[in-house]
Amino acid sequence: MKKLKIRANDLKSIGFEKDRAMIAALEVINLHYETFVKKEVLAILSKVIANPLKYKEDLILRNVANALIKKANIYTEDIALSTEYGDYSTFGADEIEVGATDQMDLAIRLPIAISGALMPDAHQGYGLPIGGVLATDNAVIPYGVGVDIGCRMCLSILDVPEAFIEGNLKYLKKELTEHTLFGAGRAFPKPLDHEVLHRSEFKDINYLKGLHSTARAQIGTSGSGNHFVEFGIAEITDQTKSLPLSDGKYLAILSHSGSRGFGASIANHYTKIAMERCKLPKEARHLAWLDLNSEIGQEYWLAMNLAGDYASACHHQIHEKIIKSIGAKVISRVENHHNFAWKEKHNNREVIVHRKGATPAGKGVLGIIPGTMVAPGFIVKGKGEPTSLNSASHGAGRKMSRTQAKNSITQRQLE
Numbered sequence: 001m002k003k004l005k006i007r008a009n010d011l012k013s014i015g016f017e018k019d020r021a022m023i024a025a026l027e028v029i030n031l032h033y034e035t036f037v038k039k040e041v042l043a044i045l046s047k048v049i050a051n052p053l054k055y056k057e058d059l060i061l062r063n064v065a066n067a068l069i070k071k072a073n074i075y076t077e078d079i080a081l082s083t084e085y086g087d088y089s090t091f092g093a094d095e096i097e098v099g100a101t102d103q104m105d106l107a108i109r110l111p112i113a114i115s116g117a118l119m120p121d122a123h124q125g126y127g128l129p130i131g132g133v134l135a136t137d138n139a140v141i142p143y144g145v146g147v148d149i150g151c152r153m154c155l156s157i158l159d160v161p162e163a164f165i166e167g168n169l170k171y172l173k174k175e176l177t178e179h180t181l182f183g184a185g186r187a188f189p190k191p192l193d194h195e196v197l198h199r200s201e202f203k204d205i206n207y208l209k210g211l212h213s214t215a216r217a218q219i220g221t222s223g224s225g226n227h228f229v230e231f232g233i234a235e236i237t238d239q240t241k242s243l244p245l246s247d248g249k250y251l252a253i254l255s256h257s258g259s260r261g262f263g264a265s266i267a268n269h270y271t272k273i274a275m276e277r278c279k280l281p282k283e284a285r286h287l288a289w290l291d292l293n294s295e296i297g298q299e300y301w302l303a304m305n306l307a308g309d310y311a312s313a314c315h316h317q318i319h320e321k322i323i324k325s326i327g328a329k330v331i332s333r334v335e336n337h338h339n340f341a342w343k344e345k346h347n348n349r350e351v352i353v354h355r356k357g358a359t360p361a362g363k364g365v366l367g368i369i370p371g372t373m374v375a376p377g378f379i380v381k382g383k384g385e386p387t388s389l390n391s392a393s394h395g396a397g398r399k400m401s402r403t404q405a406k407n408s409i410t411q412r413q414l415e
Contacts, residue, residue: 004034006041008335014042015049021067030059053276072294078279081109089387092120093209095397099124104132106284112139114351119358121397127286130357131392134136135346139289140301142271146339148223149267150308151258153359153368153394154315154335154377157234157243158328165231171232172326179230179321180222180298187263192321194219196313201306202375205299207269208306215262215310220317225400226395227257229318234379242366242381243332250331253322255315256370258339263307268302292352301341308340334369334379336360338394342384346389353389361385361392372396373414 006029008022016022025045033041048055048064052072055065086108090096100122108116108130114135122131127143133143165172181188196220202212220227234252236245259266273296274276274288290297313334341354359367363384370377375396384390400408 004029004038004041006331010038010042011045012326014046016045016070019067019071021064021071024067028060029066044115044391051276067415072277072291072296074090078281079111081106081281081284082111083109084256086107086113086115088116088118090118091393093118094123095120097124099329100129100131103127103129107134107144107287108288109131109232110138110284114349115346117391118360119388119393121357121393121395123398125356126254128354128356129403131258131393132354132356133358133389133398134354135344135351136289136354137351138292140292140297140304140341140352141287141289141354142267142300142304143286143288144356145267145304145341146269146356147247148258148339149187149263149304150262150311150337151256151339152308152311152315152335152337153370154255154312154319155234155333155368156253156319156330157236157245157332157334158251158253158323159331160326160328162233162249162251164251165233175322175325176231179253179325180220180223180318182224182227184224186218186221188222190254190318191217192250193345194313194317196306197308199306199309201302205303207264207299208303211262211265215260215264218262218314219310220314220321221260221261222255222257222318226253228323229253229255229257232377237293242333242364243379245332249329251313254368254370257311257314259307259311262310266303266307267302270296270303297317304341308337311337334366334368336365344390353391355391355394357394358391359394360390361388363391365390367392369393370395 011022011025016025029041048061052065052068055061056069078255084182085105088104088108091199103124104116105116107113109189114137117133119131128134197216206261211362232254235241236247238247274290277284278288281287290300290390336359338355338357338359343350344353359369361382363382365382368377
């Protein structure tokens with residue numbers, strides 16, 4: 001019978017690298033699979049790569065599985081939380097709901113947690129609370145970033161005086177509704193192109209290949225929930241020293257939205273992987289993390305950054321279409337992410353800072369904190385406050401959920 005020949009390149013084609021796992025796979029093939037067909041063997045080994053934990057006790061495949069587990073920093077036993085509560089700063093404690101503080105108490109007990117902070121607009125979410133900031137040691141928590149990866153604020157200040165808004169309300173409203181779409185799953189029949197859709201990550205990361213069509217269809221849309229696009233008046237005073245504008249009032253566009261179905265799919269996919277690899281107690285399962293020394297951790301990091309850039313591209317397309325339509329010009333722009341993770345240095349140590357619903361506020365960094373539907377938002381400049389991990393709130397906060405609000409006030413009362 002003809003001897004089975006499987007070489008290193010065959011194993012590379014299904015995801016192996018030249019390391020201990022590949023050596024173990026070649027040894028297993030020589031010992032146990034000489035009478036098999038190449039296609040069958042590669043199919044078996046592909047399953048081991050997809051879920052090495054499932055094969056760690058397998059009599060034939062355990063050496064391959066354990067080499068893959070060690071390389072990927074997969075935790076094979078339940079991970080205990082610290083019995084002591086680490087310190088974190090809380091801003092506006094009297095206004096923060098108990099569910100949010102309970103979640104932060106849990107997060108700060110993770111073995112990877114270094115420090116944290118709770119913003120004054122914090123409320124309960126999944127994993128980290130919304131308004132939660134957490135610094136970790138070389139690990140990223142997909143649900144610490146959030147489902148709407150790279151959700152952001154974008155303000156475009158236009159070369160149009162305040163007076164233009166009077167008498168043009170219907171016209172401006174029409175421009176808003178014609179140049180973006182609201183609602184879950186909404187997509188343009190003929191979306192505009194953008195360089196972010198041609199990024200190499202869509203080809204290099206297998207999971208992202210299947211999301212490219214969704215990203216293309218939904219680019220320039222706004223989604224649902226508390227997302228919005230609105231016209232308003234930007235009032236510039238001598239205190240706004242970082243903007244190259246004269247004091248005065250200008251027509252402006254402000255938007256709030258994120259990475260749409262593309263980002264949500266990334267968040268849910270990698271959270272599921274993190275929860276499979278990182279066995280936490282039931283109450284902390286949504287805080288499962290990916291080690292940034294692992295291949296899957298690096299894969300998520302690249303996907304997260306792509307989703308953040310995609311969210312930015314959505315805002316820019318919305319603004320550019322509206323601005324072009326009304327014949328205006330941008331004279332200044334301020335924008336910032338939330339729902340993201342950054343590599344930063346705090347106390348002379350590199351950490352991964354998760355800001356889930358929190359605005360980056362490093363010293364001198366500009367950002368936007370929006371108000372409620374009936375209150376103004378603010379252009380802000382970071383103080384670089386160490387106890388907040390250079391962070392600030394991301395909105396006006398809330399006394400109740402959107403559903404509760406809809407049930408407690410009528411449209412007429414709101415108007």
